[in-house]
Amino acid sequence: MPQEIGLLLVFLLVFLYDTFMPARSQRFLPYFTTALFAVFTVLSFVPCQMGEAFGGMFETNLATWVMKCVLNIGLLLVLMQSIKWTNDDFVSVRRGEFYELMLLTLLGMFLMVSARHFLLFVIGLETASLPIAALTAFEKRYYESHEAAAKYIFTAIFSSAIFMLGISFVYGMTGSLYFHDIATALISEKSALLFAAVAFVIAGVGYKLSLVPFHQWTADVYQGAPTAVTSYLSVVSKGAAAFAFLVILVQAFGAAYAQVWQWMLYAVIILTITIGNLFAIRQRNLKRFLAFSSISQAGYIMLGVIAANTVGMASMMYYILVYIFSNLAAFAVIAAIERQSGRVTIDDYNGLFKTNPWMAFTMMLAMFSLGGIPPFAGFFSKFFIFVGAAQTGSVAIYVLVFIALVNTIISLYYYLLVVKAMFIRQDECVIPYIDSHWTEELGMTVSVMGIIAVGLASGIYTFFSQITESVGHIFAMI
Numbered sequence: 001m002p003q004e005i006g007l008l009l010v011f012l013l014v015f016l017y018d019t020f021m022p023a024r025s026q027r028f029l030p031y032f033t034t035a036l037f038a039v040f041t042v043l044s045f046v047p048c049q050m051g052e053a054f055g056g057m058f059e060t061n062l063a064t065w066v067m068k069c070v071l072n073i074g075l076l077l078v079l080m081q082s083i084k085w086t087n088d089d090f091v092s093v094r095r096g097e098f099y100e101l102m103l104l105t106l107l108g109m110f111l112m113v114s115a116r117h118f119l120l121f122v123i124g125l126e127t128a129s130l131p132i133a134a135l136t137a138f139e140k141r142y143y144e145s146h147e148a149a150a151k152y153i154f155t156a157i158f159s160s161a162i163f164m165l166g167i168s169f170v171y172g173m174t175g176s177l178y179f180h181d182i183a184t185a186l187i188s189e190k191s192a193l194l195f196a197a198v199a200f201v202i203a204g205v206g207y208k209l210s211l212v213p214f215h216q217w218t219a220d221v222y223q224g225a226p227t228a229v230t231s232y233l234s235v236v237s238k239g240a241a242a243f244a245f246l247v248i249l250v251q252a253f254g255a256a257y258a259q260v261w262q263w264m265l266y267a268v269i270i271l272t273i274t275i276g277n278l279f280a281i282r283q284r285n286l287k288r289f290l291a292f293s294s295i296s297q298a299g300y301i302m303l304g305v306i307a308a309n310t311v312g313m314a315s316m317m318y319y320i321l322v323y324i325f326s327n328l329a330a331f332a333v334i335a336a337i338e339r340q341s342g343r344v345t346i347d348d349y350n351g352l353f354k355t356n357p358w359m360a361f362t363m364m365l366a367m368f369s370l371g372g373i374p375p376f377a378g379f380f381s382k383f384f385i386f387v388g389a390a391q392t393g394s395v396a397i398y399v400l401v402f403i404a405l406v407n408t409i410i411s412l413y414y415y416l417l418v419v420k421a422m423f424i425r426q427d428e429c430v431i432p433y434i435d436s437h438w439t440e441e442l443g444m445t446v447s448v449m450g451i452i453a454v455g456l457a458s459g460i461y462t463f464f465s466q467i468t469e470s471v472g473h474i475f476a477m478i
Helices: 002-020 023-044 062-081 095-114 118-136 143-174 179-188 192-209 218-224 227-252 254-282 286-307 310-341 357-371 377-390 395-423 438-456 459-470
Strands: 051-053 058-060
Touching (some): 062 095, 062 310, 095 118, 118 143, 227 254, 227 310, 254 395, 286 310, 357 395, 357 438, 377 395
């Protein structure tokens, strides 16, 4: 558990700084936290000892190690882009809580990723979810923030209740909460109770991933939460939940793949990609726009889960890394502009290239990557996720991939609407020149470099493939 211990150490140092350092030093807390977490992120790439803990409830292998490194990159970018915001007058009094809650949620996601027992998974799920409700309500002066927090907390409560109900059914059938024991017991179990249990588990995690029809909370929460929290929700939280979802379905319910959850996910993926795209077209607020975009992207990520093989897992991890760079590039621009001008609609971005060429360029690359336009990273992430899904070879999966391809064309339309507003419309830009903070500029630069480099460096996907091949035994039940 070196990564968890390292993260707890970072949390402790940030807490001590926030608690005991004098008031005149508090404005350096965002820099201290970001620098400390950057050191932790770099050190986390050093391979750690693999093994089990807590009687097999917690497992560290090469795949979980790499996934945690990917999540660290996402949080580091969020921390980098939020430094100026946390030092603003209204937020600065609670800046310590912001960073402590962020680190605590990441710890919960680490537990979710490494859990091999449903009890530990629930602990990680709640550790990740409940602090996010507080973060969503961070902007206490805005009614939308209160509304977003209320919707998120009620959603978290009901989704956890549904998930726990599914787990209770599983325990009743198998007498165990260990993933391996459940998989072994379900080899000969194909009762109606199993269908109900898996449906409840998919629904419970589906709320966290914003899968349709469990997505209704997403747009309101994304719009009402502070942009830094929204960006975190859209990438880091979603990435951890997707990987943990794959582990649960494969390791606990692998024996019921073809008969039960494969067909459930077919319908969920088609609905998620299609409805996310159709509703994104109608949005004018960029945060709601990216909310429905993230719903659609969650459907693409689920193609790696439905593949249920090493190629699917590698493609999903690669997709999440690309999605982190692409989405955070867009949110970095939105946050910088919103902080200084309060403008958040697509129409406000008309002619943005004339006043803020670098921000317009960053947003353009983000939209190109999210839409899957070559040669940017988003094109290769979609290509690999389609290949991983299609390798199962069934007619149904070919139809699913075809529907996803058609939806990719639809998504190009609404992503290019933003590019059109910034570069083609001749309206006078209502957004003046934004003198963004150097940390915001650095966050944009790193995100743009990631979009370009991850797409061109083929060795990154090869690395993911090699890692997932080493843990291919987890698909043995399928």
